[in-house]
Amino acid sequence: MLLFSVLPQNKIGYKTYRDKINTLVITGSGRFGGGNFVLGKKGTEPDLSFPSSPVFAIGTNVYKEATIDITIHEELDEEIEFDISARNQSSLPEALTEIKKWNYSEWNPGYKAPNDNSFVREITITKDEYILAIAPAHKKIWLHEYKSGINFLIPLTNFYNELMRVSNIKDASVALKPTSFFENIDKFNDEQLMLAFHSYNRYLKKFNIQNITSTESTSAEKKIFSIFSKGEK
Incomplete structure (x- = not known):
């Protein structure tokens, strides 16, 4: 099954999704x-009244006959939306001869970016629990969860807004250009990126992160860290 190619069985979080x-x-x-379809319980119909849920897994399979992009969304009300599409082709070939495949699901801390082995910056959020990964060449951000092995893709805009806020950047030419983040990533230190993620997560409440790891920081950054840590248990 093509869907399973972006859900590695050796990671418990993705195996659970396979099941x-x-x-x-x-x-x-x-x-x-x-190629956009919905999985659900037998006898039901897709509920299209809500926007698509966040992306859970994404990857590309390269075959001799076609290059196929695969996207799987997070489960919502016992439904899973997915998309399988062949580039520059209206339908999938019946026979497929694999050349290579790559995805973000198989990434682990210490690895380079998938497919092109480009640089990945890693920021520890909670030691041995969560790491934030940023791949500038891919223009992608994800959070690696050690326990499940899942790499949760993080949307850029909301994260960038929080980065501007904790960094106290008000210059519109910077604050209103989230796409510039990957070009200017070296201008932000680990503490700023960590605090931005923590602030992002406090609003969305998606990840149950009890503590974050504070790196050596300036007095101003320590003050910000203290403010955001209030109420955390």
Whole structure:
């Protein structure tokens, strides 16, 4: 199954997702048509009244016959949206001869970025529990969870807004250009990036992170760290 190619079985978090998918069936097309479909319980119809849930796994499989992009969304109300599309082709070839495949799910701390082995900056959020990874060449951010092995993709805009806030950057030419983040990543130290993620997570409450790891910082940064740490238990 093509979906399983971006869900490595040797990571418990992705294996659990595989097991979940095995209990579902395709109930219909998604909101975008083409290779966009929804998995759900047998006998149900896709609920398209809500926006797509966040992306759970993404990758690309290169075959002799086609290059196929695969995206799987997070489960929402016992439904999983996914997209499988062949570049420059209207349908998937029946026979596929694999050349290579790559995805973000198989990444682990210490690894280079998938496919091109480009640089990945790592920021410890909680020692031996969570690491924030930033791949400038890919323009991607993800949070690695040690326990499950899952790499949660982090949307840029909300994270960047919090980075501007904790860094007290008000210059519109910088603050309103999130796409410049990857070009200017060296201008931000680990403490700023860690605090930005913590602030981002406090609002979204997506990850149950009890403590964050403070690096050596300036007095001003320590003050910010203290403010954001209030109420954490």
